[in-house]
Amino acid sequence: MTTCPEDSPRMVTAEVTLESSDWHLQARMTVPAGPTRLRDLLPLARALSDAVVGETIKAVEQAGEQVSCKAGCGACCRQLVPISEVEARRLREVVEGFPEPRRSEIRARFAAARKQLAEAGLLPQLQDAEQWTDADYQSLAEAYFAQGIACPFLEDESCSIYAERPITCREYLVTSPAAHCAQPTPETIRRVRIPLPVFNAVARWQVPPSAHFLERWVPLILAPEWAEAHAEDPPPQPGVDLLRALLDCLTDRDASSTQAE
Secondary structure (H helix, E strand, C coil): CCCCECCCCCEEEEEEEEECCCCEEEEEEEEECCEECHHHHHHHHHHHHHHHHHHHHHHHHHCCCCCCCCCCCCHHHHCCCEEEHHHHHHHHHHHHHCCCCHHHHHHHHHHHHHHHHHHCCCHHHHCCHHHCCHHHHHHHHHHHHHCCCCCCCEECCEECCHHHCCHHHHCCCECCCHHHHHCCCCCCCCECCCCCCHHHHHHHCCCCCCCCCCCCEEEHHHHHHHHHHCCCCCCCEEHHHHHHHHHHHHHCCCCEEEEEC
C-alpha cells in the first residue's frame, strides 16, 4: 500500500477495495501517520465491519432471505461472546467511564456472572481461553449458554452500549426465526456467513497467535478483569502500518487493494 499525506501532515488517507463472491466494496480510510495505538483504530475496524455486514445483508436480501435479528431479541446476548484483546481493554474503559450509580451496577453484573460461572465450575476454563481447541470452545459455549447469563450490558433485551458493542456481536446475524435463538441447534439456526469477518482479523491484529488458533480472544464476560491484568497495549506503530496489517489479516493479502490519495 502506498500513501501520501493530506493537508494535515499527521494523517494519511487510503482507498481500500474489498471483494467477495457477492459484492464489491470501496472505502476511504484515514489514519494517523505517526505512532498509533490499536485502540485508536478500533472505531475504524468497527466501521469496516459494519460496511462488510451491510454489503452482506444486501446480498442476503437479493437472494430472497431476510435477517431476523431486531431490537428486543436478546437471546444471542446470553451466548459465550469472544472478543479481541483490544476490545476487552476498550470495554473496561467504557465501564470505568460510566457515571455512578451505573458504573457500580455494571460492575455488579460482571461480578454476579463471575460468581455463577465459578459455582458452575466453568470459570477456570474460561480464564484459560488461549489453550482452547475447537472442541473445547464448542463444549464451553454450550455449557455457558445453559447458564442463561445475560450480557452485563443487556437491558430490556437490547444492547445498552450499541455503538460500543463488540465486532463479534456486529457480525452475528441469522435468517432463521428469532424464536429459535432461545434454544439454538444446528438444525434450527441459519447463520449469515460473513465472507470477510473483521472479528477474526482484529483478534489477530498485532497479537501473537494462541496455542491452537491464529486469533487470541477474551470471553466478554471476563473482559474487565482480563483488561485490568493486561492493561498495556502492544507498542504503537505508524497508523498506516497498522491499517495495512489489519487488511492483511482480513484478506490474507490476496483479496484487497489500496490506493492512497
